[in-house]
Structures are given as C-alpha cells and as structure tokens.
Amino acid sequence: xxxxxxxxxxxxxxxxxxxxxxxxxxxxxxxxxxxxxxxxxxxxxxxxxxxxxxxxxxxxxxxxxxxxxxxxxxxxxxxxxxxxxxxxxxxxxxxxxxxxxxxxxxxxxxxxxxxxxxxxxxxxxxxxxxxxxxxxxxxxxxxxxxxxxxxxxxxxxxxxxxxxxxxxxxxxxxxxxxxxxxxxxxxxxxxxxxxxxxxxxxxxxxxxxxxxxxxxxxxxxxxxxxxxxxxx
Amino acid sequence: xxxxxxxxxxxxxxxxxxxxxxxxxxxxxxxxxxxxxxxxxxxxxxxxxxxxxxxxxxxxxxxxxxxxxxxxxxxxxxxxxxxxxxxxxxxxxxxxxxxxxxxxxxxxxxxxxxxxxxxxxxxxxxxxxxxxxxxxxxxxxxxxxxxxxxxxxxxxxxxxxxxxxxxxxxxxxxxxxxxxxxxxxxxxxxxxxxxxxxxxxxxxxxxxxxxxxxxxxxxxxxxxxxxxxxxxxxxxxxxxxx
Numbered sequence: 001x002x003x004x005x006x007x008x009x010x011x012x013x014x015x016x017x018x019x020x021x022x023x024x025x026x027x028x029x030x031x032x033x034x035x036x037x038x039x040x041x042x043x044x045x046x047x048x049x050x051x052x053x054x055x056x057x058x059x060x061x062x063x064x065x066x067x068x069x070x071x072x073x074x075x076x077x078x079x080x081x082x083x084x085x086x087x088x089x090x091x092x093x094x095x096x097x098x099x100x101x102x103x104x105x106x107x108x109x110x111x112x113x114x115x116x117x118x119x120x121x122x123x124x125x126x127x128x129x130x131x132x133x134x135x136x137x138x139x140x141x142x143x144x145x146x147x148x149x150x151x152x153x154x155x156x157x158x159x160x161x162x163x164x165x166x167x168x169x170x171x172x173x174x175x176x177x178x179x180x181x182x183x184x185x186x187x188x189x190x191x192x193x194x195x196x197x198x199x200x201x202x203x204x205x206x207x208x209x210x211x212x213x214x215x216x217x218x219x220x221x222x223x224x225x226x227x228x229x230x231x232x
Numbered sequence: 233x234x235x236x237x238x239x240x241x242x243x244x245x246x247x248x249x250x251x252x253x254x255x256x257x258x259x260x261x262x263x264x265x266x267x268x269x270x271x272x273x274x275x276x277x278x279x280x281x282x283x284x285x286x287x288x289x290x291x292x293x294x295x296x297x298x299x300x301x302x303x304x305x306x307x308x309x310x311x312x313x314x315x316x317x318x319x320x321x322x323x324x325x326x327x328x329x330x331x332x333x334x335x336x337x338x339x340x341x342x343x344x345x346x347x348x349x350x351x352x353x354x355x356x357x358x359x360x361x362x363x364x365x366x367x368x369x370x371x372x373x374x375x376x377x378x379x380x381x382x383x384x385x386x387x388x389x390x391x392x393x394x395x396x397x398x399x400x401x402x403x404x405x406x407x408x409x410x411x412x413x414x415x416x417x418x419x420x421x422x423x424x425x426x427x428x429x430x431x432x433x434x435x436x437x438x439x440x441x442x443x444x445x446x447x448x449x450x451x452x453x454x455x456x457x458x459x460x461x462x463x464x465x466x467x468x469x470x471x472x473x474x
Contacts, residue, residue: 068470123421130417134408144404147467148418151397154459155422162425162432162452 008211015208022048022194022201030194042100044194048202050093056086056206057121061153064146076142077217079149080132085209087125089202094118113163120159124152138224257342261350265324266357275323279316279362286312287370301376306434309370309378310390310427313363317394318419320358322412324351325402338472348399348468352461356395363387382437382446386453390430393457394423400464403471429453 026044033040060082067075097115098108109115128148135141187195269275290308294300328334328351337347367387371378398419405414420427429449436446 068467120421120424127414127417127421130410131404131408131414134410134414136409140407143470143473144407147400147404147470150467151400151422151460151463154463155425158425158452158456158459159428162428162449 004215008215011208011211015205018201018204022198025194025197030191031188036104039100039103042096044198046093046096046100047195048198049089049096051199052202052206053086053089053093056082056089057153057156060086060149064150064153067142067146073138073142076145077214077221079145081210081213081217083125083128083149084213085206087122089206090118090122094122113160116163117156117160121156124156128152254343254346257346258350258353261337261347262354262357265351265354269358275320275358276361278323279320279358280365282319283312283316283362283366284369286315287366287373296374301374302439303435305376305438306431309434310431312366313359313391314394314420314423314427316362317359317398318416321355321398321402322406322415324355324358325406326412329406334472344469344472345465347472348464352395352399355399356391359391359395360388363391380437383434386430386433386437386450389453389457390426393426393453393460396457396464397422397460400468400471403468426453426456429456
C-alpha cells in the first residue's frame with residue numbers, strides 16, 4: 001500500500017494551523033460589530049464554508065461533463081470527492097447561518113431565496129448519494145451520478161432565481177444593497193482581514209479534504225480490484 | 233408455400249428524410265404506449281383515483297373555505313399533478329424495464345433520443361389526460377372557475393417540463409435497486425423551481441394579477457422547459473446504454 005504523500009501530510013498540518021489562526025482572528029482579533037455584537041463573528045466561517053461548498057458543487061458539475069465525454073472513472077472519483085466535502089461544508093454553512101439568524105432576524109429559519117436554495121441544494125446532493133447507493137456496477141453508477149449531478153447543478157441556480165420572485169431579507173455584504181435586507185453591515189479593515197483569511201482557510205481545508213477523499217476513492221478502487229483478483 | 237399476408241414486409245421507412253424518420257419513430261413509441269395503456273388502463277386509473285383522493289384530503293387538511301380557496305388552489309393543483317405525475321412516470325418506465333422491453337426498444341434502428349421523446353410525450357399525454365379530468369372536477373367541487381386560458385397554458389407548460397425531466401430521472405431510478413421509491417426523491421428537488429414558478433404563475437392568473445407580475449414566472453417556466461429538454465436530449469444516451 002502506498003503511504004500518504006508528503007505534500008498531503010504537510011497540507012493536513014497547514015490546514016489545522018490556518019484553522020487555528022482563523023478561529024483566533026474571528027473570535028478575538030476582529031472588532032465587535034456594533035449592532036449585532038459577538039454573534040456577527042459567525043459570519044466569517046459562514047461565508048468561508050459557503051464559498052468553498054459552492055466552488056465544490058460547480059466543480060462537480062464540470063466533472064460530470066468531463067466524465068460523460070471521456071468515460072474515465074477518475075473523473076467520477078473527483079466528482080464524488082467534491083460533492084461529499086461540499087455537502088458537509090454546506091451543512092456547516094446552514095447551521096452557522098441559523099445560529100446567526102436567531103438573534104439577527106429573530107428566527108432560526110425563514111424561506112428566503114438563499115436559505116431555500118441552500119436547503120433544496122442539500123436535498124439534491126443527498127438524493128445524489130441515494131442514487132449512487134442503489135447501483136452496484138461502478139461504471140453505471142458513475143454515469144448516473146454524472147447525469148444527476150449535472151441536472152442538479154443546473155437546477156440549483158434556477159431555484160435561486162425562482163425564489164427571487166419573492167422578496168428577500170438576506171443581507172448582501174460584499175456588493176450591492178437591498179433596502180429590505182436586515183442585518184447588513186460595513187466591514188472595518190480588521191474585519192476584512194479576518195474575512196479574507198477565513199476564505200483562504202476554508203479553501204485550504206477544502207483542498208486538503210478533497211485530496212484526502214480522492215485518495216480514499218483510489219484506495220477503495222484498488223481494494224475492489226484486489227478482491228476481484230482473490231475471488232477469481 | 234408462404235402465405236403472402238403473413239410474410240414479413242420490408243421496412244417501409246424511407247432513408248431519404250431523417251427528420252421524417254425521427255418523427256415516425258417518436259410517434260410509434262407514443263402510439264405503442266397509448267395503445268398498451270388503453271388496453272390495461274392500469275396507469276391512468278391509478279393516477280386519476282390518486283388525484284381524486286388528493287383533492288378530497290386537501291379539502292380537509294387546508295379547510296378550503298371560500299376565502300382560502302383562491303390563494304391555495306394553485307398549490308393544491310400542482311401538488312396533485314406532481315405526485316400523480318410521479319406515479320405515472322414510475323409505472324411507465326417500470327413496464328419498459330419489465331421483461332426486457334427497453335432492450336427491445338434499444339435494438340430498434342432508431343436514434344436513442346427518439347426513444348426519449350417518445351416516452352416523454354406519452355408521459356406528458358398521461359399527465360394531460362389526468363389534468364383534463366381533474367381541473368373540471370376541481371372547478372365543479374369547489375365552485376371556482378379554472379377555465380382561464382392563461383392558467384391552462386401554465387398547466388401545459390408546467391407539465392411539459394415535469395414530463396421532460398421526469399422521464400430522464402425515471403429512466404435512471406427504475407434501473408437502481410430501490411426502483412420506484414427513488415424517483416420522487418430525485419425528481420422533486422430538481423423540479424422545485426418549475427413547481428414554484430408554475431404555482432406562482434397559476435396564483436397570478438387565479439387572482440387576476442397584472443401581466444407584468446405574471447410574466448416573470450411564465451418566462452422562467454419556458455426557460456426551464458427549454459433548458460431541461462435540451463439537457464435530457466443530450467444525456468439520455470448515457471442513462472440507457474448497457
């Protein structure tokens with residue numbers, strides 16, 4: 001069995017270190033937000049995980065197309081890895097957002113476009129894993145997975161626009177302004193530093209987990225092949 | 233002596249016109265489905281009875297009095313169509329999978345997408361037949377006029393999208409171990425924007441809203457239909473190849 005590559009080991013350690021730094025920045029270094037107080041600190045990780053999860057889902061849709069064209073199972077393993085890590089990250093995003101929404105909007109949940117899209121997206125990718133689970137043949141599983149990830153990946157943004165037909169209260173922090181949004185704020189330079197560091201942190205952690213998951217997929221594949229060899 | 237009447241006739245499909253051949257192949261599949269259904273009436277009766285039950289249950293679940301009716305009618309109708317549609321889609325693909333009918337279809341010398349369009353159109357026809365019965369029944373039972381041209385157009389557009397994406401996903405779900413349990417789980421989150429836009433537009437027509445307010449969901453419906461028919465057309469090959 002191949003041992004873990006050195007670069008990946010280093011990346012594991014780096015991930016833990018940057019997560020530590022980012023936690024410090026978010027909880028201690030960043031100034032306290034005037035209106036919302038300490039609960040606003042959730043925001044840094046909320047955006048960090050959301051950002052990486054979205055990148056992961058977009059990557060997965062891309063891998064679908066590449067798989068359907070090349071039929072190389074390597075792309076299927078990349079896709080599973082991206083979706084699995086993104087699914088967890090997105091769940092963290094929703095949980096953190098909910099914690100923030102309780103004091104800011106006075107409710108844990110509201111059927112706002114972003115929240116609803118997030119919930120429906122989670123359901124799509126949970127369905128994706130249920131679909132894969134029901135198929136034994138690896139090649140067929142990959143084909144069906146790729147088709148569903150593509151269909152789901154296109155449907156999710158349409159969901160977002162569809163719910164936009166109704167009004168939103170979700171704040172848009174980075175750009176644009178929405179008069180109906182509740183809980184928006186302007187960032188000070190220290191907040192910006194923390195914010196961008198959190199984005200960086202979660203990108204690093206995502207790459208690390210993604211890489212580990214791909215490696216796991218490769219090992220699974222090898223185990224399957226060895227099992228086949230033994231039984232033959 | 234070979235009897236002339238039972239002798240195999242040579243293929244009459246003309247090779248010169250590929251578009252006509254494609255249309256003929258699609259029509260043949262639609263005709264096969266309709267004829268099979270006309271003989272057994274399994275799928276249609278199940279969908280219809282299910283829809284009737286849904287409407288009765290919604291009546292008591294939502295206390296459909298005169299005031300509530302106008303705002304929830306669209307929701308009740310679309311939930312009914314969506315669930316009855318899932319029932320029909322499952323059945324229509326399951327009979328293909330049963331006893332290797334799908335393999336027979338795949339052996340036919342036609343483009344694979346003709347199979348997709350044939351199945352999608354017959355699924356759409358089943359949905360529309362159910363809707364043609366449910367809509368007047370609902371109007372009659374709840375004394376609410378549903379015969380608004382705009383609303384009927386929305387029902388058609390919504391059903392087209394639902395059948396288009398549903399046929400693709402049902403083809404996949406019937407080939408898995410969990411089979412028919414999986415279809416609603418796969419289909420509903422993907423059809424979510426379609427149902428949302430359809431409900432929004434239907435409510436708009438029912439409450440007599442301005443066109444400016446309705447045009448956005450209608451455009452969204454049309455966009456959804458076009459996008460998903462195109463995608464299903466492109467990827468259908470990958471879900472049936474053996």
